[in-house]
Amino acid sequence: MRVTVRLFARLRDIAGTSDLARDVPAGSTAADVWRALVMEFPEMARYDSSISTAVNADYAKMTTSLADNDEIAFLPPVSGG
Amino acid sequence: MRVTVRLFARLRDIAGTSDLARDVPAGSTAADVWRALVMEFPEMARYDSSISTAVNADYAKMTTSLADNDEIAFLPPVSGG
Amino acid sequence: MRAVAVTPDPLQLEPLLCLVADGGGHGAIVSFVGTVRDNNLQRRVTHLEYEAYEPLAVKALEQIVEEAGAQWPGIRAAVHHRTGRLAIGEASIVIAAASAHRANAFAACRYVIERVKQIVPIWKHEFFEGGEVWIEGATVNPTDEAARLEAVRRSCA
Amino acid sequence: MRAVAVTPDPLQLEPLLCLVADGGGHGAIVSFVGTVRDNNLQRRVTHLEYEAYEPLAVKALEQIVEEAGAQWPGIRAAVHHRTGRLAIGEASIVIAAASAHRANAFAACRYVIERVKQIVPIWKHEFFEGGEVWIEGATVNPTDEAARLEAVRRSCA
Numbered sequence: 001m002r003v004t005v006r007l008f009a010r011l012r013d014i015a016g017t018s019d020l021a022r023d024v025p026a027g028s029t030a031a032d033v034w035r036a037l038v039m040e041f042p043e044m045a046r047y048d049s050s051i052s053t054a055v056n057a058d059y060a061k062m063t064t065s066l067a068d069n070d071e072i073a074f075l076p077p078v079s080g081g
Numbered sequence: 082m083r084v085t086v087r088l089f090a091r092l093r094d095i096a097g098t099s100d101l102a103r104d105v106p107a108g109s110t111a112a113d114v115w116r117a118l119v120m121e122f123p124e125m126a127r128y129d130s131s132i133s134t135a136v137n138a139d140y141a142k143m144t145t146s147l148a149d150n151d152e153i154a155f156l157p158p159v160s161g162g
Numbered sequence: 163m164r165a166v167a168v169t170p171d172p173l174q175l176e177p178l179l180c181l182v183a184d185g186g187g188h189g190a191i192v193s194f195v196g197t198v199r200d201n202n203l204q205r206r207v208t209h210l211e212y213e214a215y216e217p218l219a220v221k222a223l224e225q226i227v228e229e230a231g232a233q234w235p236g237i238r239a240a241v242h243h244r245t246g247r248l249a250i251g252e253a254s255i256v257i258a259a260a261s262a263h264r265a266n267a268f269a270a271c272r273y274v275i276e277r278v279k280q281i282v283p284i285w286k287h288e289f290f291e292g293g294e295v296w297i298e299g300a301t302v303n304p305t306d307e308a309a310r311l312e313a314v315r316r317s318c319a
Numbered sequence: 320m321r322a323v324a325v326t327p328d329p330l331q332l333e334p335l336l337c338l339v340a341d342g343g344g345h346g347a348i349v350s351f352v353g354t355v356r357d358n359n360l361q362r363r364v365t366h367l368e369y370e371a372y373e374p375l376a377v378k379a380l381e382q383i384v385e386e387a388g389a390q391w392p393g394i395r396a397a398v399h400h401r402t403g404r405l406a407i408g409e410a411s412i413v414i415a416a417a418s419a420h421r422a423n424a425f426a427a428c429r430y431v432i433e434r435v436k437q438i439v440p441i442w443k444h445e446f447f448e449g450g451e452v453w454i455e456g457a458t459v460n461p462t463d464e465a466a467r468l469e470a471v472r473r474s475c476a
Contacts, residue, residue, distance in 0.1 A: 008370055009442035010453040052459035054440070057374035059461045073372055073440075079454035080369070080376075080400060080441030081353055081412055081432055089213055090285035091296040133302035135283070138217040140304045154215055154283075160297035161212070161219075161243055161284030162196055162255055162275055176333065179352065185408060189356035192349065192428070195336065199346035199419065251342060262356065264432060265473075271349070272425055316422075318475030 001026055001068035005033065009076050014043045024066065030055065031062040033072055050077050082107055082149035084114065090157050095124045105147065111136065112143040114153055131158050165240040166223035168214050168284070173242050173253040182238040182260035190264040192271040196255040198248045205290035212245045212254060215283035219243065222282040225304065230259070230273050233314060234266040241274050243284055254286075269317040276313035322397040323380035325371050325441070330399050330410040339395040339417035347421040349428040353412040355405045362447035369402045369411060372440040376400065379439040382461065387416070387430050390471060391423040398431050400441055411443075426474040433470035 005020040012018045015037075024033055030053045038044045052075040053060050066072060086101040093099045096118075105114055111134040119125045134141050135154040147153060163177045179191055198210050227239045239259040248254055255278065259270035278284075281304045286297040303309060320334045336348055355367050384396045396416040405411055412435065416427035435441075438461045443454040460466060 006372065008372055008440070009444070010455070012370075013453070050455075050458045054372065054375050057372070057378070059375070059379075059459070073375070075372065075440050075459050076442070076453075077455035077458050078436070078438070078440055079443040079456040080371075080439045081436045087215065089215055089283065090287070091298070093213075094296070131298075131301045135215065135218050138215070138221070140218070140222075140302070154218070156215065156283050156302050157285070157296075158298040158301050159279070159281070159283055160286040160299040161214075161282045162279045175336070175350075179332070183354060183408065187357060189354050191352040191354065193332075193352075194421065194425075195348040195350075196421070197340060197346050197348065200344060251340065264351065264353070264429075268351075268425065268429055272421075275421060 001066070003033065003066055003069070004071045005037065006071060006073035008073070011044060011047065011074055011076050014041050028066050029062065030060060030064050030066065030072055033066065034062065034074060037074070047076055051075065082147070084147055084150070085152045086114065086118065087152060087154035089154070092125060092128065092155055092157055095122050109147050110143065111141060111145050111147065111153055114147065115143065115155060118155070128157055132156065165227060166220060167242040168216050168219045168223070168245060169242060170244065170246040173244050173256045175256045175258065178240040178242065178256055178258035181240050182258045184238055184260060188238065188260035188262055190262070190267040191258060191260040192264070192267040194255070194257040194271050194275050195253050196275070197253050198250050200250045202288060202290070207250065207288060207290045209250065209289050210248045210254070211287040211289070212248065213285045213287065214243070214245045218283050222304070226274055226277040229277065229310070230270045233273065233319070234261065234270050237261045237266050237270040239270050239274055241278065243278070243282070269319045273313050273317040276316050277310070280309050280313060322384060323377060324399040325373050325376045325380070325402060326399060327401070327403040330401050330413045332413045332415065335397040335399065335413055335415035338397050339415045341395055341417060345395065345417035345419055347419070347424040348415060348417040349421070349424040351414040351428050351432050352410050353432070354410050355407050357407045359445060359447070364407065364445060364447045366407065366446050367405045367411070368444040368446070369405065370442045370444065371400070371402045375440050379461070383431055383434040386434065386467070387427045390430065390476070391418065391427050394418045394423050394427040396427050396431055398435065400435070400439070426476045430470055430474040433473050437466050437470060
């Protein structure tokens with residue numbers, strides 16, 4: 001199935017883009033997509049313990065299973081305000 | 082000696098005026114002027130324990146001695162804000 | 163624009179915000195606006211009148227701003243209090259406090275309003291449906307350190 | 320005027336004050352303005368850029384306003400966050416909170432900024448003399464009750 005990956009801040013800098021389309025196996029979780037992303041961009045590994053996620057613009061857990069066409073966002077530590 | 086007495090809020094209502102000129106003995110303190118005022122306006126007695134004073138627009142103690150032409154203000158409990 | 167004022171004119175917050183914002187040095191500005199409520203103690207309030215002993219009220223506000231600066235070095239604060247007749251919803255007091263970081267800005271702003279209620283010679287005359295009453299709050303004692311420390315405590319410093 | 324917004328346009332506080340002032344029911348309005356400081360950690364900052372995951376950031380702000388209303392029933396709160404490039408002194412966030420009495424207005428306003436820093440997907444890109452850096456603050460966990468209670472504690476409720 002195909003998902004859109006949204007990246008922000010330093011993650012976006014590392015990937016060189018804010019949006020990636022990726023084919024992932026059916027039943028993949030957010031964590032699975034993250035691991036694949038870290039394989040692709042090893043510099044992202046330092047966010048393993050601090051990354052959060054959102055699916056279709058709602059907060060989600062890394063254990064959330066994805067569906068075809070989902071938009072999954074990875075959120076590095078935030079600094080609004 | 083002569084002093085000007087400034088009254089505010091309920092004290093002003095009781096006295097029916099915001100300014101009084103009074104002749105007081107030399108060496109009178111703020112407390113002396115207050116006691117004379119309470120004699121004149123017995124309804125003010127309920128402020129005996131809550132009244133504060135200012136002399137010439139500076140905070141003062143009730144034990145402050147007054148001088149001729151001083152302006153003495155009596156401040157009931159405040160409610161600004 | 164003075165940092166402190168006691169005035170019969172309608173109050174505006176924006177000039178105070180500009181005054182305390184230290185042109186980029188201060189990243190946190192906290193403000194307080196006190197407005198006339200339409201009710202108090204189950205009474206339907208129609209309007210208020212504030213009376214001040216103006217020269218001393220101005221000095222008291224200056225003292226409070228100095229106290230705040232001593233308590234939280236580097237903060238900037240300003241406060242204007244209105245006098246005369248105020249309609250429901252109108253502002254009776256506006257306060258602004260700025261600091262490099264938010265904790266001190268919140269604390270200083272709260273401190274100012276707490277101290278205003280303790281020591282500034284201003285009195286609120288409440289007019290409600292069926293009567294009127296002078297509100298009597300705190301006995302003024304500007305050198306009462308326990309009262310000042312209670313204001314610091316409420317500021318959550 | 321919406322109670323929450325994430326916008327590239329310059330922020331204004333006044334409309335938020337009007338929004339939360341409950342036409343006379345609420346006598347205390349506390350506001351917070353966060354502005355771009357010219358320095359951070361000994362760096363001379365030239366400007367900032369804020370990036371947001373906008374649809375989730377708006378939802379997060381709505382959640383925070385709801386949380387504040389649950390914590391302090393009857394308060395009204397509003398918060399706008401800016402995105403894009405900001406010069407020194409410009410406002411990145413404006414918050415207003417109103418209540419019948421001042422304690423809850425101060426607490427709710429402080430709570431909103433604390434929670435914004437915990438859970439809202441917005442990132443600050445700092446540009447300073449000699450470089451740039453993404454500021455990384457809190458790991459987002461909107462259901463972390465300990466973090467929420469820490470925000471309540473800082474609000475000095």
